[in-house]
Amino acid sequence: MSGRVFHRRLGHEYPAVARGQGVYLYDTKGKRYLDAAGGALVVNIGHGVPEIAEAMVAQARQVSFAHGTQFTSQPLETYAAELGDVSPIPDPWLYLVSGGSEATETALKLARQVCVARGEAGRYKIVARWSSYHGSTLGALSASGRTPLRRPFAPLLADFVHIPPAYCYRCPFGRAYPSCDLACADALEAEVLRQGPETVAAFIAEPVVGATLAAAVPPPEYWPRLREICDQHGVLLIADEVMTGMGRTGKWFAIEHWNAMPDVLVTAKGASGGYFPLGLVLAREELVEAIRNGPGNFTHGFTYANGVMGAAVGLAVLRHLRAHDLVPASARMGEVLLRELGSLRDLPSVGDVRGLGLMAGVELVADKASKCPFPRAQRVAEQVQAEAMARGVIVYYGTGLADGIDGDAVLLGPPFIVTAAQIDEVVGVLRESIVAAVGG
Numbered sequence: 001m002s003g004r005v006f007h008r009r010l011g012h013e014y015p016a017v018a019r020g021q022g023v024y025l026y027d028t029k030g031k032r033y034l035d036a037a038g039g040a041l042v043v044n045i046g047h048g049v050p051e052i053a054e055a056m057v058a059q060a061r062q063v064s065f066a067h068g069t070q071f072t073s074q075p076l077e078t079y080a081a082e083l084g085d086v087s088p089i090p091d092p093w094l095y096l097v098s099g100g101s102e103a104t105e106t107a108l109k110l111a112r113q114v115c116v117a118r119g120e121a122g123r124y125k126i127v128a129r130w131s132s133y134h135g136s137t138l139g140a141l142s143a144s145g146r147t148p149l150r151r152p153f154a155p156l157l158a159d160f161v162h163i164p165p166a167y168c169y170r171c172p173f174g175r176a177y178p179s180c181d182l183a184c185a186d187a188l189e190a191e192v193l194r195q196g197p198e199t200v201a202a203f204i205a206e207p208v209v210g211a212t213l214a215a216a217v218p219p220p221e222y223w224p225r226l227r228e229i230c231d232q233h234g235v236l237l238i239a240d241e242v243m244t245g246m247g248r249t250g251k252w253f254a255i256e257h258w259n260a261m262p263d264v265l266v267t268a269k270g271a272s273g274g275y276f277p278l279g280l281v282l283a284r285e286e287l288v289e290a291i292r293n294g295p296g297n298f299t300h301g302f303t304y305a306n307g308v309m310g311a312a313v314g315l316a317v318l319r320h321l322r323a324h325d326l327v328p329a330s331a332r333m334g335e336v337l338l339r340e341l342g343s344l345r346d347l348p349s350v351g352d353v354r355g356l357g358l359m360a361g362v363e364l365v366a367d368k369a370s371k372c373p374f375p376r377a378q379r380v381a382e383q384v385q386a387e388a389m390a391r392g393v394i395v396y397y398g399t400g401l402a403d404g405i406d407g408d409a410v411l412l413g414p415p416f417i418v419t420a421a422q423i424d425e426v427v428g429v430l431r432e433s434i435v436a437a438v439g440g
Contacts, residue, residue, distance in 0.1 A: 020047025023415050023422055025394070033389065034414075036426040037396035041210065041243050041359060041413030044270040044330070045320050052275045055316035059309055068306035076311040082318055083282065086252040088261050092282035096311055098304045100242035100268035101135030103279035104204070107264045108139055109300045111202035111236045114287045117294030120234075123201040127191055127235070130172075131165040131401070133212045134204060134240050143204055146212045147404030161195060163187040165209060166218035169352045169363060170371060170402060177219050184218070185225040189233070197233040202264075204238040207254035211243075211398040214361025214409035215354055223258035236263040236287075242279070243359070246270030247321055247416060250331030250357030257356065263287060273320075276313040277304075326416040334358045336420050337412065340427045347431070349380075349438045358416060363401060364408045364434065373402040380438055381408035387433035393426055395433075 007014060015027040023046060025033045035043060045052070059075065066073065080094035095110075097103050108126060115123035128134065130145035141150060142158040145165070150157060164172035166184040173183040192200050207223065209216040230237040237260075244254035245267030255262060264287070268279035291298055304310065321327060334357035341360055344350045351365035364381065366374045374380040381397035388395045401407030410430065414422070434440070 022046045023418050032392060034393045034422060034425060036412050036414045037394050038413045038415055039274055040396055041248060042269040042274040043415050044247055045273045045317060045326060046415040046417045049320060051320065052316050055312055059312035064309050066308055073308040073311060075308055075315055076306055079311045079315040082315065087282050088253050088256050089265055089282050089284055091285055093285060093288040095281040096306045097279040097302055098277045099279045101137045101140045102302055103242065103266035103268055103281050104135040104140040104143065104240065105137050106281045106300060107238050107266050110264060110283060113299060114290050115201045117290040122198050125161055125195055125200045127161045127163060127188065127200060127203045129165045129205050130162045131167060131209065131212050132206055133210060148400045161191060163191050165213065166222050167213055167216050182219060182221055182225055185222050188226055189229045192233050192235060200235050202236040202238050203230055204240055206240045206244065208244050208249060208356050208359060211396060211411050213401055214363055214398050214411050215359045217354055217356050220258060223255065223260035227260040238262060238264045241265055241267040242269055247327035247330045248357055248359050248413060250334050252327055272313050273317045276310055278310045278314050330358045330416045333418055337423050340423050344431055347434055348440050349434060358413055360412045362410045373406040374408055376406050381410065383437035384410055384433045387436045388429055391429045391432065393429040395430065
């Protein structure tokens with residue numbers, strides 16, 4: 001299909017999508033694709049769910065837009081209340097936006113304004129991690145540690161502080177768990193002390209790293225230790241659950257796996273299941289009260305912030321997830337997915353298989369013993385994705401895992417309604433695609 005659309009990958013020939021149903025997408029030529037990536041780990045309840053479309057139509061017939069500085073709405077208020085039933089933050093306050101990047105921007109500004117409201121105006125620094133991704137706006141990208149995406153915009157980015165990630169397969173400290181003594185977590189305290197605790201507002205991180213490290217899961221003591229460090233030094237803890245939230249890892253939010261309650265939580269993607277642009281910020285009550293009792297206004301906003309359509313869709317998706325027990329399904333089918341993906345370890349180019357729930361990564365290497373990556377010029381991850389798509393399976397790829405340039409991986413995140421038979425198909429196609437791309 002030719003036209004005047006400014007696509008992300010210029011020169012790439014895209015098929016035209018026609019419809020979706022369950023775990024499948026269909027193009028205009030009738031070809032069927034098993035969406036093993038949920039787009040970009042967005043689609044959790046499946047494509048083509050009638051009641052979500054019906055909720056959108058019903059809300060649009062009543063009112064589709066009212067500005068957040070002028071009105072609230074019943075869908076928004078109800079959504080905030082029902083999110084409290086599943087949130088790891090007790091009785092959270094909700095700020096609704098249009099996507100993950102906006103949610104991150106909101107959380108960063110919230111952290112800063114809370115510090116000012118508390119009389120700690122010297123706290124302005126944000127600590128994040130390398131090999132992370134928090135969004136594409138300049139503030140969110142400044143927090144991100146995904147170097148291929150940062151590189152073109154480096155002169156524009158704010159000077160945020162970064163520490164090494166929790167990446168056990170390629171430990172940045174050259175250690176091995178559990179004898180590592182959790183150096184990746186202690187790096188946060190070392191950096192806070194180096195910067196001066198009185199200058200640090202917040203620490204932001206993904207509970208399970210998404211595309212940048214292909215579902216890298218930290219050691220079990222990692223998040224409790226981060227919570228302890230933040231408490232000790234008065235630093236707000238922001239959990240970026242844009243990709244991991246709303247059931248993706250087998251719990252409503254990934255941070256629940258380690259019982260480490262954040263101060264602020266951001267999520268998107270699965271919040272609407274792909275049916276509407278939607279992102280959320282959930283915050284502890286005392287943070288909102290600090291602003292209410294201080295300046296009185298949150299100096300921040302977007303046109304569609306706290307919008308009625310987004311709230312109506314988010315509420316419908318939340319209720320669908322609960323009514324159909326899809327979060328337990330994610331946990332159950334995630335075990336199947338990781339077990340089946342483990343069979344790929346016999347391929348010489350598969351260095352690691354990892355993940356949590358229906359969020360799984362396969363890291364590809366040129367040499368398994370040394371973990372030497374393929375050179376970026378070979379574009380291995382892109383080749384694997386293209387081979388899989390040609391075979392009717394959609395996977396998501398990541399690059400730069402080893403050093404910000406080299407290092408390839410495939411990320412999987414199918415809808416929670418996926419079956420064991422469909423997982424078998426995905427793993428079989430992925431095996432064929434890896435072999436076709438690199439010979440095994």
